[in-house]
Amino acid sequence: MQILMVAVVAIVLMTAGWRWQRRHDNAGIVDVLWASGVGAGAVLIALTGAGAAAPRILLAILGGAWAGRLALHIWRRVRDAEEDGRYRALRAHWHGNQGKFYLFFLFQAGLVLLFTLPFIAVGANPEPGMTLWLWAGLLIWLAAVAGETLADRQLTAFRADPANKGQTCRRGLWRYSRHPNYFFEWLHWFAYVALAAGSPIGWLAWLGPVVMFIFLRWISGIPYTEAQSLRTRGEDYRQYQRTTPMLFPWFPKSDPDSKSAAAKPEEPDIRGMK
Structure with a gap:
């Protein structure tokens, strides 16, 4: 019954989101x-679980x-910006086919169901x-959400400065991980x-943590983000x-390529020496 309720909510949300992207040519709403x-x-x-009150x-x-x-963080990025490069690539690949986009949104509804399964375990916890x-769990949540929020704010501030256009953020947490927001998102599921x-x-x-790691590391997170960054x-x-x-x-470690370039002896300029 719980899964059915979540399924109805997810399908309604994703159908509305699909209609929104048709009007705005921006599928980034799916992340929101x-x-x-x-x-x-x-x-x-939590409301319908049979477990004890405290965990629910x-x-x-x-x-x-x-x-x-x-959702609010992503919405601020999506509402007035151009469509994310990942979704532009899909739009081009599918030639704007809205049937395929609707199936994509329904697939995301299925992912909503998948990621609510850990909550069912919590809702059934009888420990008083x-x-x-x-x-x-509370401490892990606080640390993870604080870290993800900080990483998001650091990246947003970096991108807001026109002088940084075309450059990579290496400030704050981004100095120690190429995807600190993904790391803390994964940590949050513990x-x-x-x-x-x-x-x-x-x-x-x-x-939660197992499937999220698989998606971030190999499917929809890091591979697409890094491909777009390289482009x-x-x-x-x-x-x-x-x-x-x-x-x-x-x-961070030193760049081996920059070291080898610095160590390479400069060849003499022999133009005009013949």
Whole structure:
């Protein structure tokens, strides 16, 4: 029953989003609606779950707040900007076929269902009161959402400066990871693993971090983002790739290509010496 309710909400949201993108030629709205749908799923499952009150209250608050922040952040980027390069490429590949775009939006509705499965595990958790696991989930959530918010703000501020056009952000968290926002988004899903500790279907909660890592690392996150960055920033982004960890934050390393170029002896200019 819970899955059916979330499915109806997701399909309605994505159908409305598909109609919006037809009018505005901007499929970026799908990201706003994905976050909104998952957040709505968290609240619905918290309200209808059979578990104890404490984990369900935390689920509603944390899942709803995470989704609201993310959806608002993406909406500010989508509403007045050109369509993201990933979706422009799809539009060109599909020659603007709206039937294919609608199937794409329905696929995103399916992803909403997939990412609400961890919430079902939390909603069924019978553990009463604020256990250590619930406190752990809250702390993980706070750290992850704070990190993702900081990374988003640093990148937004960098892009707002016209002097940085065509350059790669290496400020703040972006000095230590090429995708710190993705890292903290992935980390955030471990909060629901902790909130589901004690649930008879607690294993479902592990789908969150596992599936999110697969999507970010190999499917819809990093591959598309880096391909677009290489198209728009070229050698500057290649140098960033050589020196900065891809996902997990760590200290940047020196660029081996720049070292070899500096070590290469300069050839004499023999023009006019014959």
